[in-house]
Amino acid sequence: MTKEVLLSVKDLEITFGAGKRKFTAVKDANFEIYKGETFSLVGESGSGKTTIGRAIIGINPVSAGEVVFDDEKISGKTSRKTKEQVTRKIQMVFQDPAASLNDRATVDYIISEGLYNFKLFKNDKERKEKVEAIIKEVGLLPEHLSRYPHEFSGGQRQRIGIARALVMEPQLVIADEPISALDVSIRAQVLNLLKKFQLEKGVTYLFVAHDLSVVRFISDRIAVIYKGQIVELAETEELFLHPIHPYTQSLLSAVPIPDPKLEKQKKLVVYNPEQHDYSKDKPSFVEILPGHFVWANADELENYRKLLK
Numbered sequence: 001m002t003k004e005v006l007l008s009v010k011d012l013e014i015t016f017g018a019g020k021r022k023f024t025a026v027k028d029a030n031f032e033i034y035k036g037e038t039f040s041l042v043g044e045s046g047s048g049k050t051t052i053g054r055a056i057i058g059i060n061p062v063s064a065g066e067v068v069f070d071d072e073k074i075s076g077k078t079s080r081k082t083k084e085q086v087t088r089k090i091q092m093v094f095q096d097p098a099a100s101l102n103d104r105a106t107v108d109y110i111i112s113e114g115l116y117n118f119k120l121f122k123n124d125k126e127r128k129e130k131v132e133a134i135i136k137e138v139g140l141l142p143e144h145l146s147r148y149p150h151e152f153s154g155g156q157r158q159r160i161g162i163a164r165a166l167v168m169e170p171q172l173v174i175a176d177e178p179i180s181a182l183d184v185s186i187r188a189q190v191l192n193l194l195k196k197f198q199l200e201k202g203v204t205y206l207f208v209a210h211d212l213s214v215v216r217f218i219s220d221r222i223a224v225i226y227k228g229q230i231v232e233l234a235e236t237e238e239l240f241l242h243p244i245h246p247y248t249q250s251l252l253s254a255v256p257i258p259d260p261k262l263e264k265q266k267k268l269v270v271y272n273p274e275q276h277d278y279s280k281d282k283p284s285f286v287e288i289l290p291g292h293f294v295w296a297n298a299d300e301l302e303n304y305r306k307l308l309k
Contacts, residue, residue: 003034006070006204007056007172013064014048014055014228025051026228029065030285033172033206038198040207040215040236042251043225049208050095051228053174056206057090058083070171088118091165095177097157101149107160108145111135114168134167138193155186159193166197176208191218213255216240221291224248226273230285234292244294244304247271276300 012029015022026048033039041049054060055075056067067075074086091114094100101110111131114120121127132142138159149157158178165173175194179187195218197203209215215222216236223233224247232245243249250271257263276283281297288294288304296304 005032006035007033008068011065012062014051014060015063024228029230031223031233033204035204036202037220038205038207038218040209040219040222041225042209042212042215042222044210047225048228049225050176053176053206053208056174057092058086088168089170090172091168091170092174093161093165093178096181097154097161100161101157103149106146106148111164111167130167134163138163155182158182158190172204174206212251229295231295238292
């Protein structure tokens, strides 16, 4: 069965500043997201994963390459209509629920704002029905709609953020570390909530995270990013069973094991970028196994293939 591509990122480069102050945050990023899947982008802080998410929705400008959504180019100079379509069909759930909600607006207005902007209701009765339905879906009550964000806990605020995104009935939701600011007990609830919407409404997710153990249970495929470069991409279990790039191996070695005895015996793999010599033989993003891509040059590919045998 051929999978339908919803979003395609091709040779993406994102830079900030100019001249001597120019900083390349993302380079040569290539990946596709299929309809109905959860695609995770994983890397440590400052690796460029959030920068990519923000570039997709047009917050960060793209300096090279392109982003194609639903067969239409959405990066660079685009028409007003295209920009509106992006805002309507791609929604973002932010990392910090306290900072991303307007504290002076009621929950009712926060969730309704997108509906107002795009006139997605016939009359006020229909708007209220939509808002009440989504607030119940995320596990809150209609009486919460008249309150303000500061009256809620972090987990509840994140649910409001999810409701705000999903009331728009988007095709793609970019979830930017949506659980890292939450208590461990609340994290599973929020992840289950996102999964529920995927099963019921066919929502596609780009999930941005720094913790591989979190994304393992929700992702169909994972891309690992290091200093703005995607170094490995594979289906979730394939990546966990056969991590090829040394940086991926290092990230996986840091995942805690629930068994204390095994945790003590575990060896941490420390990644050293100096181990790659790209002075003569330049690397590229190569499919080393079906659906499994790695950033490597010819010598490294040969070694990786030997290890896989």
